[in-house]
Amino acid sequence: MKIEKPRGTRDLSPEEMGKRRFVEGEIVRTFESYNYRPIQVPTFEHAELFSLKSGEEIRQHMYVFRDKSDRELCLRPEATASVCRMFVENFQNTQMPLKFYYMGPMFRYERPQKGRYREFWQAGVELIGPSGARSDAEVISMASKCLENIGLKFELEVGHLGILRGLMRDLGIGAGKQDELINAMDKGETERLENLVEHEVLLDIIGLNGQKDAVERAKTILNSYPSALSALEELSQILSLLDENATSYVVNMGVARGLEYYTGMVFEIMVNGLGAQSQICGGGRYDLLIELFGGKTTPAVGFAFGFDRVVDAFDEQGIKAPEAAVDFVVAPVSDEIRKDADRIASELRKQGASVDIDLMDRKLGKIMEYAANVNALQVVIVGPKELAKSEVTLRDMKTGGQENVKIANLKFKIEKRNGK
Numbered sequence: 001m002k003i004e005k006p007r008g009t010r011d012l013s014p015e016e017m018g019k020r021r022f023v024e025g026e027i028v029r030t031f032e033s034y035n036y037r038p039i040q041v042p043t044f045e046h047a048e049l050f051s052l053k054s055g056e057e058i059r060q061h062m063y064v065f066r067d068k069s070d071r072e073l074c075l076r077p078e079a080t081a082s083v084c085r086m087f088v089e090n091f092q093n094t095q096m097p098l099k100f101y102y103m104g105p106m107f108r109y110e111r112p113q114k115g116r117y118r119e120f121w122q123a124g125v126e127l128i129g130p131s132g133a134r135s136d137a138e139v140i141s142m143a144s145k146c147l148e149n150i151g152l153k154f155e156l157e158v159g160h161l162g163i164l165r166g167l168m169r170d171l172g173i174g175a176g177k178q179d180e181l182i183n184a185m186d187k188g189e190t191e192r193l194e195n196l197v198e199h200e201v202l203l204d205i206i207g208l209n210g211q212k213d214a215v216e217r218a219k220t221i222l223n224s225y226p227s228a229l230s231a232l233e234e235l236s237q238i239l240s241l242l243d244e245n246a247t248s249y250v251v252n253m254g255v256a257r258g259l260e261y262y263t264g265m266v267f268e269i270m271v272n273g274l275g276a277q278s279q280i281c282g283g284g285r286y287d288l289l290i291e292l293f294g295g296k297t298t299p300a301v302g303f304a305f306g307f308d309r310v311v312d313a314f315d316e317q318g319i320k321a322p323e324a325a326v327d328f329v330v331a332p333v334s335d336e337i338r339k340d341a342d343r344i345a346s347e348l349r350k351q352g353a354s355v356d357i358d359l360m361d362r363k364l365g366k367i368m369e370y371a372a373n374v375n376a377l378q379v380v381i382v383g384p385k386e387l388a389k390s391e392v393t394l395r396d397m398k399t400g401g402q403e404n405v406k407i408a409n410l411k412f413k414i415e416k417r418n419g420k
């Protein structure tokens, strides 16, 4: 019986994993350079955690199931709600700010296509405690730095839901309709949006984009809407900080985000060439979510990379990860000396080298082909004549050069290669 993998899931080959490891390494290194620390939250939670405030978009796509005790559970569609729950359960009395990062699979029952999967990975951060523009700016520039460090070209769009919600409040639009409008904006459903909006000023603001000058234009449009204006001032401060640390951005007042918990600054990062899946990162400020889960009012801001899309963009832009290589392939020339070959392999591993050894009883020529295939840096040829002198033949796979070396001196070779 042939069983196939479930729709929307993937098997990842060592080549793909090599690339993913490299990209993950750069992202994690950047997170840690800002002193963010790793955390892990469960892959499934009570469904309620996400249905409360994640928004229609997420609710429609949740994997919900009942366990044997009839609890309603859900495979996590994202991690921000889990991190807030974890904060309320464990960290309320810890000194702020808390700087967390995570990397792991998320699950959404969406229509699969390239860049859109039912099981996909996110690498994200949550900064809990501070509320000022500085913390928004830190999070945005960190996202940007991660991608710069990988070598990606991208565009970062910043908006502010406080401006939109403030304006809607000033216009007397209720919370339910506000969510509906923001949902239509996020999905880019222009017609639905125009049908919902009765106020020209709202469409003017949503359509506003540009550099920092967009803030000046927004100021003119919003001059009689006080709540919107104060949020605009906050956005302006965030942009000044981004200018100071040379983070490039465009202002897009139409950035709405599919999740309902955002209260302030929101941002998205886009890349060319991935079609409808061009959004590789999304985030923003969510100052009321922790309170919703029973915690003290605690401001927070964060983002998540769609990790698979970052890797797709990496391919699309022709960036290459360093090739996977193995330090040594050990090649016994005959069966009788396998034991000695094994001993040499374990000795090299003990010294920290990565070592592969023939497991297919191949002849030397075939082992050489295999070694080239797995990108071996050196092959240790173990033959009876050399062994008798406590030596092996070391072949450098790059230059093709060979030399006989004392087994005791193999250690020296590793140290030399690592530049120690």
Ligand code: HAM
Binding pocket: 077, 078, 079, 080, 108, 110, 115, 116, 117, 118, 119, 120, 121, 122, 124, 125, 126, 258, 259, 279, 280, 281, 282, 283, 284, 301, 302, 303, 304, 305, 306, 307, 308, 309
């Ligand atoms: P999100 O925009 O829903 O935000 O997801 C973040 C990123 O995950 C998206 O920008 C996209 O690249 C990727 N993504 C979403 N769905 C899929 C899918 N089906 N297949 C592949 N990639 C996908 C959040 O999840 C928030 N928790 C981000 C956040 C953290 N906000 C504050 N803190």
